Amino acid sequence: MTTPTGAPLVQQAVTAVLEEPLPMRLTAYDGTDVGPKDAAIQLRIENEEGLRYLLTAPGDLGLARAYLTGTLTGTGFSEGDPYEVFSLIKRDLRVKDLGKRDAASVLAPIVKALGTKALKHPPLPEIESQPRWKRHLAKVNPMSRAADSISYHYDVSNAFYEKVLGPSMAYTCAVYDAATDSLEEAQERKFALVADKLDLQPGERLLDVGCGWGGMAIHAARERGVSVLGVTLSREQAEWGQRAVREAGLEHLVEIRHSDYRDVTETGFDKVSSIGLTEHIGVKNYHDYFTFLHSKLRDGGRLLNHCITRRDDTASARPEPFTDRYVFPDGELASPGRLIAECHDAGFEVQHDENLRLSYAHTLAAWCHNLEANWDFCVGEAGLPTARVWGIYMAGSRLAFEEGWLHLHQVLATKTTENGDNGGYPLGSHWNA
Known part of the structure; x- marks a missing residue:
C-alpha cells in the first residue's frame, strides 16, 4: 500500500x-x-x-x-x-x-x-471477555454476574499467582517505606498497618470481605489473636487459603469461606476489613455495599476499606476497554471523595484517609519483576496470551499510579452511634508520615 x-x-x-x-x-x-x-x-x-x-x-x-x-x-x-x-x-x-x-x-x-x-475487526483473541452490555444481558442476576467476573480474573492458576505475587500471595498494594524494601517486607507492613488502624485486639472478631488467598486473615489471627471469617468469590483462592490456614495451624481462629460477601449472615463483628474488593462492586452499588458492612459491625466497631480510586470523578467510573475486556470485567473506580461520601451516607464516621499511590507503583514493579523472572513457568501454567495480558496490565497500571491517574486509598471509619459514641477512637493524629 x-x-x-x-x-x-x-x-x-x-x-x-x-x-x-x-x-x-x-x-x-x-x-x-x-x-x-x-x-x-x-x-x-x-x-x-x-x-x-x-x-x-x-x-x-x-x-x-x-x-x-x-x-x-x-x-x-x-x-x-x-x-x-x-x-x-x-x-x-x-x-x-x-x-x-x-x-x-x-x-x-x-x-x-x-x-x-x-x-471490520479480525477474529478476537479467545481470552477476551464479551462487551459489558452482552455480559449484562447474559447474566441478569447481579450475584451470578459478580461470581463470573471474579472467576474470570482470579481463577487463572494459583501456581501462576504464586510466582507473580510471591510468598505473601497478596494481590493488593503493599506499603513501602523505601524503594529498597522487598515485596514481602512491604506486604507484611501493609497487613500490620491495617491491623493497627483497626486496633485489632486478642479475642475480637474480624470479618475480612474479599479475603483473597487469606493473607490478612492469617496475619490477624497469628499476630493479633483475632478470630477471622474471610470470604471470597474465587473458588481457587478459597481452596488455597484454606490449605494455608491449616498449614499455619490456625483452624481454630480462621475460616476461609467460598462465598459472596452478601451471603454472610453473622453479625456483631468488632472489625471489618475490605482490601481490594470495592473495585469489583460497581459505583451504583456503593451505598448497598457500605450499608451491608455497617450492618455487620457492633456499635463502635471499625471498617478499613482499602481500594484503588480514580483521581477525580470527571471521567467515567468504567475502566478503559482493555481492562474491562481482559482484566476486570464489570470493575469500576470512583474518586476518594465519592467513597468517603458513601461511607457517611451509610452511617459510618470516617476518621482517617490515606493515599498509598506511590507504594502501589512499587508493588506493581515488583510483580512485573516476578513475572519476568518466571516467564517460562507462567506461560506454561496460564498460556502466552494470559501472561502477556498480565504484563500489559501491571506495567500500564504502574505508570498510571506514577502519573497520578490512579490512587490507592485506605479509608478508616467507625460505626458511630447516634449519641456520638465512636468506640473510644483516640484523640490526636495518627499514622502521619
Missing part, C-alpha cells in the same frame, strides 16, 4: 498525526519505516490483520489485540514487564489534536486501500 508519491500508507498516516518525530522505530508489512533506526524500542505491524486491529479499536484495546495475536511485535522490552514501551508512548509520544474531519482525511487512504474489510 503506497501513496501516489510512493510513501507507504501506514508511514504517511503516522507522520501526519505526530507533532514531533516518533521516539521509537515503527516498521510495517507495507514498507513503512519511521523513527530512529537505532531506537531501543522497535515495533512492527506484521500484516494487514494487525493494521485492522488498530483501525477497528484505536487505542489500548486495538494495540492489545494486535499484540496478543502476534500481529504487532516488538523488541527492546520484556513481555513480562513492558513498562519501558508504555512509558515511551505515554510520556514521549506527541500526537496532534485532530478533529473528526482531519482524522478521517488521514485514515481515508488506508480505508480505501483495504476496502470494506478495513472497519
Whole structure:
C-alpha cells in the first residue's frame, strides 16, 4: 500500500498525526519505516490483520489485540514487564489534536486501500471477555454476574499467582517505606498497618470481605489473636487459603469461606476489613455495599476499606476497554471523595484517609519483576496470551499510579452511634508520615 508519491500508507498516516518525530522505530508489512533506526524500542505491524486491529479499536484495546495475536511485535522490552514501551508512548509520544474531519482525511487512504474489510475487526483473541452490555444481558442476576467476573480474573492458576505475587500471595498494594524494601517486607507492613488502624485486639472478631488467598486473615489471627471469617468469590483462592490456614495451624481462629460477601449472615463483628474488593462492586452499588458492612459491625466497631480510586470523578467510573475486556470485567473506580461520601451516607464516621499511590507503583514493579523472572513457568501454567495480558496490565497500571491517574486509598471509619459514641477512637493524629 503506497501513496501516489510512493510513501507507504501506514508511514504517511503516522507522520501526519505526530507533532514531533516518533521516539521509537515503527516498521510495517507495507514498507513503512519511521523513527530512529537505532531506537531501543522497535515495533512492527506484521500484516494487514494487525493494521485492522488498530483501525477497528484505536487505542489500548486495538494495540492489545494486535499484540496478543502476534500481529504487532516488538523488541527492546520484556513481555513480562513492558513498562519501558508504555512509558515511551505515554510520556514521549506527541500526537496532534485532530478533529473528526482531519482524522478521517488521514485514515481515508488506508480505508480505501483495504476496502470494506478495513472497519471490520479480525477474529478476537479467545481470552477476551464479551462487551459489558452482552455480559449484562447474559447474566441478569447481579450475584451470578459478580461470581463470573471474579472467576474470570482470579481463577487463572494459583501456581501462576504464586510466582507473580510471591510468598505473601497478596494481590493488593503493599506499603513501602523505601524503594529498597522487598515485596514481602512491604506486604507484611501493609497487613500490620491495617491491623493497627483497626486496633485489632486478642479475642475480637474480624470479618475480612474479599479475603483473597487469606493473607490478612492469617496475619490477624497469628499476630493479633483475632478470630477471622474471610470470604471470597474465587473458588481457587478459597481452596488455597484454606490449605494455608491449616498449614499455619490456625483452624481454630480462621475460616476461609467460598462465598459472596452478601451471603454472610453473622453479625456483631468488632472489625471489618475490605482490601481490594470495592473495585469489583460497581459505583451504583456503593451505598448497598457500605450499608451491608455497617450492618455487620457492633456499635463502635471499625471498617478499613482499602481500594484503588480514580483521581477525580470527571471521567467515567468504567475502566478503559482493555481492562474491562481482559482484566476486570464489570470493575469500576470512583474518586476518594465519592467513597468517603458513601461511607457517611451509610452511617459510618470516617476518621482517617490515606493515599498509598506511590507504594502501589512499587508493588506493581515488583510483580512485573516476578513475572519476568518466571516467564517460562507462567506461560506454561496460564498460556502466552494470559501472561502477556498480565504484563500489559501491571506495567500500564504502574505508570498510571506514577502519573497520578490512579490512587490507592485506605479509608478508616467507625460505626458511630447516634449519641456520638465512636468506640473510644483516640484523640490526636495518627499514622502521619
